[in-house]
Amino acid sequence: MHAHCKKGGGECYGLKEMTLLFEISQRLISSKELKNDLSPILRMLVEYLGAERSFLTIFNRNNSNIYIEAAYGMSQKQKMLGKYRLGEGVIGKVVELGQPIVIQEISKSNLFLNKTRSELNKEGRELSFICIPVVVQNKTTGALSVVRPFNPHITYEEDIHLLSIVGSLIAKTVKLRQEKAEELEQLKQKNQELESEVKANNFTTNIIGNSSKMRDLFSLIEMVARTNSTVLVRGESGIGKELVADAIHSESNRKNKKMVKVNCSALPDSLIESELFGHEKGAFTGADQMRKGRFEMAHGGTIFLDEIGDLPLSTQVKLLRVIQERAFERLGGSDTIKIDVRIVCATNCNLEKLIEEGRFREDLFYRINVFPIFVPSLRERRNDIPLLVDHFIHKFNRKNNAAIKRITTSAIDMLMVYPWPGNVRELENVIERACILARDNVIHSHNLPPTLQTADSTATGTQEGMTGVLERLERQLIIEGLTSTKGNISKAADRLKITERKLGTRIKKYRIEAWRYKV
Ligand SMILES: Nc1ncnc2c1ncn2[C@@H]1O[C@H](COP(=O)(O)OP(=O)(O)OP(=O)(O)O)[C@@H](O)[C@H]1O
Known part of the structure; x- marks a missing residue:
């Protein structure tokens, strides 16, 4: 190498550099850990060349960003600052063009961006910047840079030559680091996607609807969720009242606690009280153990009382007390149990009429009707039908590993004119049935049930x-x-x-x- 030295003098490249290269290759051969840390090599470079700093940047092909992977002579903060776009500054250009660049005096260069905010000269001495591409299989994987005092005895060809040899020695390691970083980046991205999916998996993705009525509903849910108020969700059957109750819980600060659901119409009158309030051992025949009721189970969380209109009058009295005092006794017990629970009720009954008929207590009605939420019927928001159909096709595909791709316009037309007495539940059933019947992964109008077939479509x-x-x-x-x-x-x-x-x-x-x- 001495023979290539264009200028004479003690600082000329020679044996010293041969020793450096030899030591680098020795380190690479003997150490497995260099795969994880390239900084020992950068340190050697700095020490042998009497340089200020040296760093290795890697090109991430996923996002076209170039960042500092390893450095010597730089603080952690400076390393973090060293981020470049492809083509940006010296490093961005080197990676983009696959050509080395030398900046003789960095303080005078426009190309040198100094993103790492390092000194531009050393004790009054100008600093030079030498950057070479690290190439693996004809592709630029990263760049190796050295900043050192300007040395008029060394030609830049020599600098480039030396760094290029170091670059090719470490190329494999750099490539591995690149792959690892890209993999990490992909995982991070995936993670972010999943996170936002989970976030998006908030109530507005569970409750499908973009009509103004649904948007009003969403803002009501958001408003009331944060409070502890009792909510009464009203609306026809199959409209998504339970989804609304779920949303109120999941948007509240009780979301990490339990949500207990009770369908008041599903339990015989004789059982409902013990189900809600629990019972002591021996409270009635067959009660051979103490059992906690749903209210106790929901302590700290939310209780959802579905079909509240079907609650027997005797239980209504007890519920009234729970709402007023948040206290009750287990069946057959005398100890008063205090609970902290948020109550959400739902009904598709006309409670006002039930009150007139003496089947629902007026005082209870006023207690639960603190914040009524009316869920619109599907007829009132027909423009949500295509969105819901898509949602249910997706849901069906996921559930059954199917690949239904679309629904024909005439089938959608039929769905748009049907009165939907069973609301969204009925639509969901219709779509599930159609998905099963679809032969070519497309839902056609003939895959819809006869109830939906109009005179026109049946040609009768x-x-x-x-x-x-x-x-x-x-x-x-x-x-x-x-x-x-x-x-x-x-x-x-x-x-x-x-x-x-x-x-x-x-x-x-x-x-x-x-x-x-x-x-
Ligand atoms: N807006 C909506 N977006 C997505 N799915 C919905 C929507 N509304 C209802 N559903 C679906 O329809 C079905 C019925 O909903 P849900 O049980 O919440 O209705 P409901 O009003 O509580 O009915 P009921 O009064 O009969 O208990 C569920 O499968 C639910 O997921």
């Missing part, structure tokens, strides 16, 4: 005659009855004001699959 029109039209109407009414009672035949018969037997024969006649409406 008035030709079917009065009996046909009446039968269709009868069938539709039965389906609506079943939908609104979740497939409960006796309740549906009640609602349709016909006997259960009569409803049974009609269901058979029209080949209605009543089980489909059970949820």
Whole structure:
């Protein structure tokens, strides 16, 4: 190397540099740890060259950022500051062009950005910056830089030559670091995506809707969630009242505590009290152990009382006391239990009418009606239908590992005009059924249930005659009855004001699959 030295003098490259290269290669051969830390090599470079600092930057191909991977002679803070875009400053240019760049006197250079905010001269002596690309398989993986006092005895070709040899010695390690960093970056990105998915998985992604009515609903939920007020969620069946209750809990500061759900209509009157308030051992025949009730279980959290209109009058009195005093006794017990619980109730009943009929206590009504939230029916927000359909197709695909891609315009048209007595629940069922029937991963109008087929789409029109039209109407009414009672035949018969037997024969006649409406 001495032979290449263009200028004479003691600072000329020579044996010293040969020794440096030899030592670097020795270190690379013997140490596995260098894979993790390149700074010993940078230190050697600085020491042998009498340089100020040296650093290695790596190019991240995922985001085109170049950052300092290892350095010697720089603080941690300076390292953090050393971030460059492809083509930005000296380093960005070296990586972009794959060519070395030398800046003789950095204090006079425009290209030298000094992002790391380092000194631009050393005790009055100018500093030079030499940067070479680290190339692996013809691709620039990073750049190796040295900042050292300006030395008029050394030509820059020599600097570049020496650094290029060091660069090729460490190239493999740099490549590994690059891959690792990119992998890390990808994981970070994935993590961020998941995090935002979880965040986005807040109530507005669970409760689908973009109509103004739904947006109003979202802001009501947000407002009330933060308080401890009792909430009454009202609206038709299958409309998403339970989702609203979930949202109130998950948006509240009780979200890390339990949410206990009780369906007041699902429990026989004889059991509801012990279910809600618990019982002591021996409180009644069969009570061979003490059992905590749902209110106790919900302590610190939220209790959701669904179908509150179905609560027997005797239990209503007790509930009133819980709401007023947050206190109760277990069945058969005398100790008063105090609880801290947020109460959310829901109903699809006309509570005002129940009060008139003496089936619901007026005082309880006022206690639970502190903050009523009305959930709009699907008919009132038809423009949400396409969004909901997409959501349910996605949900079905995920659940069944299916690949339904789309729904035809004519099928969507049919969904848009249907009155949806069973609301979103009915729409969900219709889409699930259509997904099962879809043959080419596309939902067509013929995959939708007959109730949705209009005269136009079935091409019957008035030709079917009065009996046909009446039968269709009868069938539709039965389906609506079943939908609104979740497939409960006796309740549906009640609602349709016909006997259960009569409803049974009609269901058979029209080949209605009543089980489909059970949820
Ligand atoms: N806005 C919505 N976005 C997404 N899914 C919804 C929406 N509304 C309802 N659903 C879905 O419809 C079904 C019925 O919802 P939910 O049980 O909350 O209704 P509900 O009003 O409580 O009914 P009910 O009064 O019969 O208890 C659920 O599967 C729910 O996930």
